[in-house]
Amino acid sequence: MSFLELQNLEKSFGDTRVVKDFNLNVAKGEFISLLGPSGCGKTTVLRMVAGFEAPTSGRISVDGKDITRLRANQRNVGMVFQSYALFPNLTVAQNVGFGLKVAGVPKSERNPRIADMLALIGLPDLGDRYPWQLSGGQQQRVALARALAPKPQMLLLDEPLSALDAKVRVSLRNQIREIQQQLGITTIFVTHDQEEAMAISDRIVVMHQGVADQIAAPQDIYNRPSTEFVAGFVGTLNRLTADVLDPETGHIRIGGSEITLGQPLPAGRVTLSARPEAFRLAATGIAAQVTKVEFLGALISVAAQIDDTPVSFVLFNGGDDPVPEPGSRIHLQIAPSRLLIKQAA
Amino acid sequence: MSQKFGWNWLGVVPFLAFALLFLMLPTMNIVIGAFRTPGGGFTLANVQGLFSPRIMSSFILSIQISAASALLGCLIGFAIAAAMVHGGLPKWLRGPITTFSGVASNFAGVPLAFAFIATLGRVGLVTMLLRDWFGINIYAMGFNLLSFWGLTLTYLFFQIPLMVLIITPALDGLKKEWREAAEVLGASGWQYWRMVALPVLFPSLLGTFALLFANSFGAIATAYALTGSTLSIVPIMLYAQIRGDVLQDPHLGYAMAFGMIVVTGAANLVYIILRTRAERWMR
Amino acid sequence: MSFLLSTLRRRLSLKRLQRRGGPRPKSGNGFRRFWSWTALIVGGLYFFLPLIGTLEFSLRMRRGEYSLDAYRSVLEDPRFQQTLGYSVIMALATIVVGILIVVPTAYWVRLRLPRWRPVIEFITLLPLVIPAIVVVFGYIRLFNTSSFLPMTGTTMGTNILLMFGYVMLALPYTYRAVDTGLSTIDVRSLTEAAQSLGASWVTIIGRLILPNVFGAVMSGAFLSFAIVIGEFTMASLLNRPAFGPYMQILGANRAYEPAALAVIAFAITWACMGLLSLVTRITRVGRAGK
Ligand SMILES: Nc1ncnc2c1ncn2[C@@H]1O[C@H](COP(=O)(O)OP(=O)(O)O)[C@@H](O)[C@H]1O
Numbered sequence: 028m029s030f031l032e033l034q035n036l037e038k039s040f041g042d043t044r045v046v047k048d049f050n051l052n053v054a055k056g057e058f059i060s061l062l063g064p065s066g067c068g069k070t071t072v073l074r075m076v077a078g079f080e081a082p083t084s085g086r087i088s089v090d091g092k093d094i095t096r097l098r099a100n101q102r103n104v105g106m107v108f109q110s111y112a113l114f115p116n117l118t119v120a121q122n123v124g125f126g127l128k129v130a131g132v133p134k135s136e137r138n139p140r141i142a143d144m145l146a147l148i149g150l151p152d153l154g155d156r157y158p159w160q161l162s163g164g165q166q167q168r169v170a171l172a173r174a175l176a177p178k179p180q181m182l183l184l185d186e187p188l189s190a191l192d193a194k195v196r197v198s199l200r201n202q203i204r205e206i207q208q209q210l211g212i213t214t215i216f217v218t219h220d221q222e223e224a225m226a227i228s229d230r231i232v233v234m235h236q237g238v239a240d241q242i243a244a245p246q247d248i249y250n251r252p253s254t255e256f257v258a259g260f261v262g263t264l265n266r267l268t269a270d271v272l273d274p275e276t277g278h279i280r281i282g283g284s285e286i287t288l289g290q291p292l293p294a295g296r297v298t299l300s301a302r303p304e305a306f307r308l309a310a311t312g313i314a315a316q317v318t319k320v321e322f323l324g325a326l327i328s329v330a331a332q333i334d335d336t337p338v339s340f341v342l343f344n345g346g347d348d349p350v351p352e353p354g355s356r357i358h359l360q361i362a363p364s365r366l367l368i369k370q371a372a
Numbered sequence: 373m374s375q376k377f378g379w380n381w382l383g384v385v386p387f388l389a390f391a392l393l394f395l396m397l398p399t400m401n402i403v404i405g406a407f408r409t410p411g412g413g414f415t416l417a418n419v420q421g422l423f424s425p426r427i428m429s430s431f432i433l434s435i436q437i438s439a440a441s442a443l444l445g446c447l448i449g450f451a452i453a454a455a456m457v458h459g460g461l462p463k464w465l466r467g468p469i470t471t472f473s474g475v476a477s478n479f480a481g482v483p484l485a486f487a488f489i490a491t492l493g494r495v496g497l498v499t500m501l502l503r504d505w506f507g508i509n510i511y512a513m514g515f516n517l518l519s520f521w522g523l524t525l526t527y528l529f530f531q532i533p534l535m536v537l538i539i540t541p542a543l544d545g546l547k548k549e550w551r552e553a554a555e556v557l558g559a560s561g562w563q564y565w566r567m568v569a570l571p572v573l574f575p576s577l578l579g580t581f582a583l584l585f586a587n588s589f590g591a592i593a594t595a596y597a598l599t600g601s602t603l604s605i606v607p608i609m610l611y612a613q614i615r616g617d618v619l620q621d622p623h624l625g626y627a628m629a630f631g632m633i634v635v636t637g638a639a640n641l642v643y644i645i646l647r648t649r650a651e652r653w654m655r
Numbered sequence: 656m657s658f659l660l661s662t663l664r665r666r667l668s669l670k671r672l673q674r675r676g677g678p679r680p681k682s683g684n685g686f687r688r689f690w691s692w693t694a695l696i697v698g699g700l701y702f703f704l705p706l707i708g709t710l711e712f713s714l715r716m717r718r719g720e721y722s723l724d725a726y727r728s729v730l731e732d733p734r735f736q737q738t739l740g741y742s743v744i745m746a747l748a749t750i751v752v753g754i755l756i757v758v759p760t761a762y763w764v765r766l767r768l769p770r771w772r773p774v775i776e777f778i779t780l781l782p783l784v785i786p787a788i789v790v791v792f793g794y795i796r797l798f799n800t801s802s803f804l805p806m807t808g809t810t811m812g813t814n815i816l817l818m819f820g821y822v823m824l825a826l827p828y829t830y831r832a833v834d835t836g837l838s839t840i841d842v843r844s845l846t847e848a849a850q851s852l853g854a855s856w857v858t859i860i861g862r863l864i865l866p867n868v869f870g871a872v873m874s875g876a877f878l879s880f881a882i883v884i885g886e887f888t889m890a891s892l893l894n895r896p897a898f899g900p901y902m903q904i905l906g907a908n909r910a911y912e913p914a915a916l917a918v919i920a921f922a923i924t925w926a927c928m929g930l931l932s933l934v935t936r937i938t939r940v941g942r943a944g945k
């Protein structure tokens with residue numbers, strides 16, 4: 028049985044249905060990300076789990092117990108907000124100890140726990156500072172410690188990294204993941220950044236207009252998106268239209284070039300969706316003209332035009348291989364296994 | 373200073389001249405006068421004169437009324453503002469309450485006294501209604517508009533709205549996430565208020581209290597129109613003294629005015645000290 | 656009142672329904688709302704009863720029936736017209752002089768003397784701490800006929816003194832209003848832009864800064880008007896025939912007219928505050944539209 032179960036969760040504000048028939052089972056210790064564009068209902072789902080919003084219908088249970096009607100202060104969950112939300116009148120240590128204090132834990136037990144938590148987030152010496160004396164990244168780490176101090180049964184994070192600058196974002200997300208694995212705490216992480224979700228999640232829920240489009244491990248979301256929306260939202264997708272010349276062998280024409288994919292295709296026109304890494308340079312194949320080359324170290328990102336259709340793809344930096352120059356003409360082969368093929372209208 | 377700012381300070385000379393001439397010099401004149409003999413020498417006799425029973429009791433009454441009306445004004449005004457901001461009242465109520473607070477906080481002075489006489493005076497509307505409908509004769513029960521409680525009740529008419537006006541922005545400054553963070557950490561509503569919201573608001577509350585205190589301590593018009601000279605609060609005694617030198621000793625007037633500055637100044641000093649202690653967590 | 660009560664009752668019963676079936680309402684909301692309405696209703700009673708009481712009392716002059724006799728009596732009193740006229744003129748003069756003192760100062764402090772701001776602000780807040788009666792006592796002693804500036808020696812001098820006293824009383828409000836208004840525009844860039852086009856200081860303040868803080872200045876102006884129009888202490892101690900002392904004298908001698916006066920005074924205050932919030936709203940909308 029799953030640890031956290033969301034069954035047929037619905038939420039409406041007035042007449043707008045913001046979350047629709049949402050189902051999710053989370054195993055104990057799992058790290059789940061809710062991923063989707065702004066306004067798709069991620070925060071609303073999280074707030075229902077936290078107990079700040081009552082579902083219009085549906086059921087939330089933890090460990091088999093129905094908590095749908097429990098108040099937020101009785102759910103024993105930890106929550107981290109985008110805006111840090113540290114109490115400005117309390118020191119770092121007092122912030123971290125807040126949950127313990129309201130639970131009536133005596134000072135003698137509180138203090139070692141606070142010290143442990145501050146050590147866990149790597150800020151052992153900042154206990155006496157006030158929130159305004161910390162950087163954004165430090166504040167968010169304190170917020171994490173505060174959420175974890177009362178040993179919650181799960182951790183909820185609502186875009187905790189969005190207010191931070193890029194570098195801190197990456198290091199803090201790794202730290203969050205490390206701490207989560209160390210404690211084995213069930214975690215729901217809300218983000219609109221697909222790279223972030225990919226990097227740290229066990230499973231990702233891709234949300235779209237209040238609906239969970241796909242719930243799967245990052246590589247499955249990326250490689251086998253179940254809907255057009257997921258495919259487009261997660262990672263870059265190149266869309267090409269092709270005329271099928273021979274459905275049996277998969278012989279097609281794209282722009283002025285013809286290639287054979289070697290697998291059966293529907294007759295007529297098809298749309299091919301391909302990830303950047305599905306392409307490789309070859310001596311023959313689809314003719315294209317390079318428009319831009321970005322050297323990224325291990326990878327080289329190339330933008331090109333097939334007739335008028337822009338495509339972008341990546342090459343491994345093989346060291347001595349020639350790097351295409353902007354303006355040069357190249358030929359591309361596509362790995363058929365990496366293609367999503369749909370009959371065009 | 374002139375090297376640092378060049379001639380820029382010239383721009384505020386008109387303002388400083390105005391403040392000096394019409395605010396600071398007159399006040400200084402009174403303060404100095406309080407320590408002067410009629411002949412011009414230094415003396416402490418005037419200030420000692422303040423400690424006569426009659427003047428002392430007027431100061432005590434004034435302080436009591438001011439403290440009571442400021443305290444009640446803070447409490448009730450806070451309750452109303454909190455109800456308006458965090459109490460789940462409909463949003464449209466905010467505009468009318470704020471505008472009304474603006475009006476009521478400025479509706480002080482003589483007309484306010486008239487309004488309360490017409491309402492709670494011996495033949496006022498509420499007095500009559502209570503007597504005729506409920507058989508309650510508040511005057512027989514010892515109520516008197518021209519008393520400590522009567523005056524306090526009247527002062528609340530401008531004290532409460534003033535509190536509402538000042539504390540509402542402070543309440544708006546309480547972030548929703550603080551409340552939610554506290555709640556999800558297991559705190560009850562009361563624990564959130566005690567451990568987070570009230571400490572955050574404390575400087576504003578304190579400042580408003582000091583302001584309300586000074587506000588009613590210096591108020592004359594309402595009390596004078598309401599009670600004439602029957603209630604001897606400090607400003608009314610000083611008013612009578614200035615008009616007709618009723619205290620025989622004109623320099624006692626200086627001392628009383630000086631005493632008033634000391635009291636309001638002390639209230640604000642207490643505020644500043646407490647505030648700096650409460651605001652260690654602030655920038 | 657009955658409307659409020661019925662709304663309250665409806666909310667309470669709704670709440671109970673939600674408890675039994677349906678999903679849980681947001682934590683503690685019903686409880687909180689109950690106390691909110693209680694606070695509001697008690698407050699409402701306290702504030703409206705005196706107003707209703709005054710209105711009712713002002714209509715009671717004719718025995719046995721309601722009439723407007725008290726209002727007629729007041730409005731026909733030549734001293735009412737004179738004193739109100741005097742106070743209106745004083746209020747307008749106070750507003751003009753207040754603007755002339757406050758706007759350039761607040762502007763200059765923001766532009767060139769940001770370090771002086773705490774000092775200037777402290778001075779503008781002093782009138783909230785020093786009772787007006789103390790200040791006017793000082794005026795009487797400082798500006799008497801044998802002093803360096805014998806303002807109380809002539810009627811005009813006393814009028815001007817009273818007007819400056821009013822500017823001082825309104826200072827905390829006008830300065831804060833104007834300073835808040837200035838904080839919404841970029842004083843420095845506006846000024847530099849104007850200077851690079853060769854504008855003079857008078858042009859900059861009059862044509863550029865003032866229109867931009869017009870809403871704030873008007874807020875200060877209406878507040879000043881409301882403060883000055885019924886002011887009692889200063890006018891009375893300086894022996895000027897203002898509306899405040901007139902009301903007090905009438906109150907000491909008549910029964911029903913004071914109530915009518917209170918209603919009129921309340922209406923004037925209400926008009927000032929109504930215009931104030933109107934101006935605030937309009938300028939806010941205008942700014943949001945930009
Ligand atoms: N309290 C509320 N009242 C009305 N609408 C709301 C409320 N909270 C959220 N919404 C609406 O619900 C939708 C989903 O919001 P949210 O869950 O915050 O999205 P996300 O977190 O994915 O950006 C949005 O269209 C938002 O406007």
Ligand SMILES: [Mg+2]
Nearest residue numbers: 066069070186
């Ligand atoms: Mg969100």
